[in-house]
Amino acid sequence: MSWISNTFSSSIGRKIVMAVTGLFLCSFLVVHLVGNLQLFKNDGGLAFNAYSEFMSHNTIIRIMEIGLVLGFGFHIYEGLLLATKNKAARGSKYVSDHIEQNSPWHSRNMAVLGSIVLFFLVVHLYNFFGTLRFGTPLVDAQGNENAYALVVDAFHNIFYVVLYVLAQFALLYHLLHGFQSAFQTLGLNHRKYTPVIKLVGVVFSIVVCAGFAAMPIYFYFFK
Template structure:
């Protein structure tokens, strides 16, 4: 297994891992967004609470959560390793450098964007994931749906999105995520060697549309509940 370890600890290997985990996390974002859009159904949160209960108690979903956490861990760790290697390879910047002419703003600031997203992720998990998994211990109120008691995560969402600074953090983080995805999506295909003059322009365009659409979908939720209060 020595060749395996050397391959995936190399710069190229780590880029491949980042690409695979990044695309996997993109699929998670789509699934998560679809579930969150049930907040707009207009049934006082019944559908969203049923969806949340299913996600919290289905054994397959719980197993996938472990895979998801590992995906995040590997993605973040490899990003840190690659950033350190890049700085070590070029400790002193070029005397004549025009980064705006050779790269996009998002590609030059992936570290900053990633940090913003990581901070938001910690806040978001603490505010929603912990109550959803620990129920009453996490401060959730209960709600009765068809004579069955459920945790009222919908109420938690509504209350959270009535706090202006939390809404602001959420929206700013979604903007950061959009820029992160715009660069990361096309870079993932490039790192995996899936580039072709015929298909690469489509991949880039699809990546931009995907990134903006998904992040807009997430951002519109707190904005809607804040102004609907």
């Protein structure tokens, strides 16, 4: 088993862990966005509350949440380690300046962007899941916990709306580099297919982040 520990403690191994967990979290973003689009239904929140109830009490989903938490944990841990090692490996100011001139800003600041997203996630989970599971939530007409009411209330707080939108910009730039980089790390890098992967990554990043950012803006200005 030593070869496994040696592999995943190496720089290449850590990058593979980052790539796999990153793509796994991308799939979570899609599922989460599709579910949250129920917020835009003009039904007083019934569809969103039913979705929230299903996600909160389904045994399979609860088990998958453990995998999700582990995915986030590994991704954050390995990301911080890689950022620290990369910073130390840059060496002289000449090398550092050369790297900065030949790479976009967001690719050099993935740890910063990820930290902003992490801070937002902590606030987000506290606001919604903490209130639903440890508070005394209202119920809707179907008897489901009224998560929709929590969303409406949160998205009428200008500070939370600003934080939410800024976090989506940070996530956008994090994904712009991370999506294509993950495929490259896994060896899926080809002269013919790489431009397609980059295009898909850009479209994916914009659509997902714009979808999430639209929610607080919609509720703050139109609900």
